[in-house]
Amino acid sequence: MKAKSHDKEAAGACRDLTILNKHGMHARPAAMFIKTASAFDSDIMIEKEGTKVSGKSIMGLLTMELYQGSTMRVYADGPDAEAALQALEDLVKSKFDEE
């Protein structure tokens, strides 16, 4: 994982997602995010301000301080990378069913 992070663009696909819901990435949205991510076989990583964590681990995600208006880069590497990114983008855009 660490090795791949050096050549980000080469390691599968990635997408920048901006947090839209007011309360940001707190526990409930984070649980929804990792649940969605875990449904795919691809490795999912989240990067923000130079820190990279697994998109399938709740504790990692919670430390990213993803407040409303901040942007994270989501990487997917694997056979269903594109589908995974689309699902995660839809989820973030849906504001996790919050305001």
Added chain:
Amino acid sequence: MALTVAEFLEEARDPFELEVVCGEDHLGRIVKEPAFNRPGLALTGFFQYFANLRIQVMGLAELTYLKHLGDDATRTERLAALMRQRVPCVVLTRNRHVPPELLAQAEAHRVPVLKTPLITNRFINRATLLIEDLAAPRQKYQGTMLEIKGMGVLVEGQPGIGKSEIALALIERGHSLISDDLTVLRRDHFGAVVGYADELTRYHMEIRGLGIIHVPSLFGVASMRREKRVDLVVRLEPFDQHADYDRTGMCSETIEILGADIPLVTIPVGAGRDIAHVVEVAALNQKLKQLGHDAAKELDERLMRALERKRRK
């Protein structure tokens, strides 16, 4: 669930030194209301709101009143009126002499009469607790029950998922077993659900490959407990990659047992997971919640405050 006088007597005979004075053949009568009544007013002839479905307890006051009624005819008439109300049975306290009219009327109306050396108040207090337990709603439940650091935990899951092995591991860690595989549950008079083992199989468990073992012989008396309130139900499920497991601990699920809602935790059993340890932590976490400290909720609140500060910057 109909409780008979005989069933009450069976449990109450020793603790209350109860004796059957008459009506041995009528012990099958049903106690429709599992409670006790002192029939003082009924003996005066006042039957409005008379609690005739309860066991009637006659103490010093009732017997003295009967004695002061004067002639035998009045006594007989009053006692006949009482017995006609189809009371389940009569208990005389303080081992007092039984008036012959009472015996005659009880026999005529096929009402059993019991007596105890206890004083009335003490008998009623203790016997109320006993009879409420006897009449409490109960059911058999497929699950192994343990006491983990003061918490009653009922572990359920399909056969072969490892309930008994988990129980064994928890016993080795110093917790106690209440029942293996089948637990009898009863709703007590405070509304709590209490689990205990069936009389026949109590203190035993079955371990695949070993057969039946006697737990206190192997692990000492501290490894067993007679009964415990159910604080938590742990459901074990085969690990399913696509199943929806709670990842935050913030969805508080419950399961309804005997009309009570009991917290439920579902644990996926995957290869290499030390489930006994996870069950132990689940019990402790539930204990923390009972003390008013919900770790997941508190972390979330802290998180939301931090995100809010960042957002406003």
